[in-house]
Amino acid sequence: MLQRILTARPPPPPAADLQALHGVLAKCWSLDIGPKEYAYLKGAVLFNPDLPGLQCTQYIQGLQREAQQALNEHVRLIHRGDQARFAKLNIALSLLRSINANVIAELFFRPIIGTVNMDDMLLEMLCAKL
Numbered sequence: 135m136l137q138r139i140l141t142a143r144p145p146p147p148p149a150a151d152l153q154a155l156h157g158v159l160a161k162c163w164s165l166d167i168g169p170k171e172y173a174y175l176k177g178a179v180l181f182n183p184d185l186p187g188l189q190c191t192q193y194i195q196g197l198q199r200e201a202q203q204a205l206n207e208h209v210r211l212i213h214r215g216d217q218a219r220f221a222k223l224n225i226a227l228s229l230l231r232s233i234n235a236n237v238i239a240e241l242f243f244r245p246i247i248g249t250v251n252m253d254d255m256l257l258e259m260l261c262a263k264l
Contacts, residue, residue, distance in 0.1 A: 160231045165222055169250040170208050175227055177201030180256065187257055 147153070167175070182188075183195035206220050213219045235252035243255075 136209045145232075147237045147240055151234055154229075155237065155241075156225065157231055158233060161229055165219075165226060167223070167226075170212075171205060171223060172204035173224065174201050174208060175230075178205065178227055179230060180259070182256060185253055185257055187253075188261070190261065210249070 178198055178201045181194050181198035181201060183191040183198060188194060209216075209220045209223065210222065220253075239249075239252050239255075243252075
């Protein structure tokens with residue numbers, strides 16, 4: 135079973151989606167994102183108050199805002215000479231948000247856990263411990 139999971143080859147996503155994902159990765163690599171920046175960016179993406187069916191939108195919105203504020207403070211402390219770094223990170227974040235969640239699920243999750251709906255997965259994750 136493990137071999138089947140690891141060697142399964144789903145049909146590739148459309149070339150435009152792959153190109154967009156490549157652009158996001160190239161932007162992130164060019165910024166040389168550090169571990170803390172990565173963690174804060176992850177929080178800003180995963181704490182999505184616009185998720186359909188989410189009951190605790192204000193709480194999740196607060197978490198997203200905290201992640202963005204922590205990223206801003208970190209950038210101001212660590213990258214003092216780079217006034218535009220926070221804006222560049224936000225551009226990378228907006229590029230990432232423009233990627234279709236189904237493409238991400240197909241490329242990174244389907245080979246491991248099968249077909250998943252990212253909205254359902256995030257909804258379950260965000261509301262599991264609240």
